[in-house]
């Protein structure tokens with residue numbers, strides 16, 4: 001699993017270096033919509049895990065939700081921050097801050113922390129200990145917030 005984390009981190013870094021080549025053929029507005037959909041889908045799965053941690057813990061449901069989040073985390077979302085996606089385009093709004101495109105070092109760091117936390121939650125969920133899931137879930141939530149604080153505009 002450690003190896004997988006290293007591989008996905010390398011993939012994310014190379015994607016951010018080539019600046020969106022993996023989103024080739026996608027218009028800027030489609031990249032924005034796709035990254036927003038990814039975040040929304042993760043948030044839905046976070047809610048499912050949270051519900052399981054408030055009384056009725058169903059390991060399989062938690063594992064599926066954690067796997068879905070890890071799948072998105074490992075998908076190389078950096079490719080959806082291509083040129084022209086730093087502001088609203090063709091009627092599609094975005095809340096990304098310009099710093100995400102200029103402070104690549106910090107953006108890479110928070111992205112790596114997030115991917116590690118998502119992979120850790122998936123591993124822990126597969127083992128099924130509720131207390132450990134709770135801890136890993138909390139850590140993942142913190143990693144989402146760490147990026148939002150720096151790189152997403154307030155509502």
Ligand code: HEC
Nearest residue numbers: 032036039040042043094095096111114143144147151152
């Ligand atoms: C590397 C930075 C980063 C990480 C990590 C991150 N987000 Fe975000 N998130 C953003 C940015 C930037 C936006 C704004 C995207 C846009 O509007 O183009 C966003 C937007 C969102 C949105 C609003 C989507 C919409 O419909 O517009 C939700 C919900 C969200 N994130 C949830 C999460 C959750 C849950 C996690 C963790 C499991 C997470 N995010 C991790 C940067 C991040």
